[in-house]
Amino acid sequence: MEHILLRGRFSDCKIIIGEPMESVRNHIPDRQVYIVTDDNIYGLYRTSFPDFPVYVLKAGEKSKTLDSAADICKWLMEHGAGRDAFLLGIGGGMVCDITGFTASIFMRGIGFGFAATSLLAQVDASIGGKNGVNLEGFKNMMGTFNQPHFVLCDTFMLQTLPEAELQNGLAEVVKHTLISDKKMFMWIRENIHKILQLDNELINRLVSHSITTKSEIVSRDEVEHGERRKLNLGHTWGHAVEKTDGIPHGQAVSIGLAFAARLSEHKGILTREERLLILDLLTSLGLPVITRTDPAKVFQALVKDKKRESGHIHYVLMNGLGDVSVERIPLDELKQFALSKAH
Structure with missing residues (x-):
């Protein structure tokens, strides 16, 4: 297991490599946690998720839109999420991008973190604090710079990745x-x-x-x-x-x-x-x-x-x-x- 600390202007991000996804429980609050994932990851790993409400997106880049972010915000409101809420993205690049974006705009910003499940997410999309959604198919035309509290990279999860x-x-x-x-x-x-x-x-x-x-x-x-x-x-x-x-x-x-x-x-x-x-x-x-x-x-x-x-x-x-x-x-x-x- 390896820890890397990314130092940002306003907050730091702890990146954990090689720790099992189940241990994400050790890095999140004990209440007011809300999970965002996609249907592929939910089908494969839902039994390993922490016991908190889950919002499931359809897998794929077409879900990375402002409408999807708005739907997640509405879902958070329906569940009584407040300024002390924490959004946990469990998935690949699309899930990490939209989770970070939504957390950055909901109530002017709540805490968030990622359990990155794809190689793309682990080596790039979840790292660095860029969060965003697409506009009419154009990549990340709306977004924020905001560091997640942590990124957990369970490399054993990559064994299930399609080629x-x-x-x-x-x-x-x-x-x-x-x-x-x-x-x-x-x-x-x-x-x-x-x-x-x-x-x-x-x-x-x-x-x-x-x-x-x-x-x-x-x-x-x-x-x-x-x-x-x-x-x-x-x-x-x-x-x-x-x-x-x-x-x-x-x-x-x-x-x-x-x-x-x-x-x-x-x-x-x-x-x-x-x-x-x-x-x-x-x-x-x-x-x-x-x-x-x-x-x-x-x-x-x-x-x-x-x-x-x-x-x-x-x-x-x-x-x-x-x-x-x-x-x-x-x-x-x-x-x-x-x-x-x-x-």
Whole structure:
């Protein structure tokens, strides 16, 4: 078991790796607790839930909306929840996002925590204090920066993950190595088979590495004015692909990473050999690296991205394996590159 402390501006978040989900009882209050989950997790693990009221969402990104958050708020009111209530999200990235968002706005803010059940949630979505909901299919257009009291990551729960959900998380794991750790990138290449077999020791190492990488960056730039933008590597093009292609988040991020690698090579800051290593690792993990949608359509979705400012967009580029930088790129330049290549 491992504990990592993420220090925020107004509150800290305790992240617990390797503790069983049942022990979440040790981290929550003894009263006024309300649980949010989805129907998949509820069906698999409800007998392990603490004995408190449960709100069950339909699994999937389509539930991550302002309407769903409002419905949860109404449910809390019906159950007599007050300012001393605590919201516990048990689930993957969607559940964590909407739980944190709802807790942040209900009665101007109540306490919350997560038991993250997917690899994507454990290595990324539950970590860092970003909470949000989608608007008309556009990712996280409404949200808050607010740290959960804790995040519990029971890595043994990953054994029940469908292959596609495992791949979703691995895309974020690769992203974190590309940001700051070439050695870890190469280690993943050398251990692909065991990772895909969900060897628990290796999975624990991947989860710990990603959480440490993200926590250190967030602690220095919690509300994304500078360094935290690096964590958007692969997400600008990726979010647009997720919107247009309707594919899972991790697959879209993988396509976004491949796009960023091509753009970085085009700008002369990433070598062809490094780009090919990135594409080889992503495909070896079963992830796509190219969209089948018309790039012009993807670009139209991209221009609605939150990172857009006055005809420019903050884009994360790769200076090599384990080294990235954020460049303010004119949208016209990005469009010209996107439409000149198949991505």
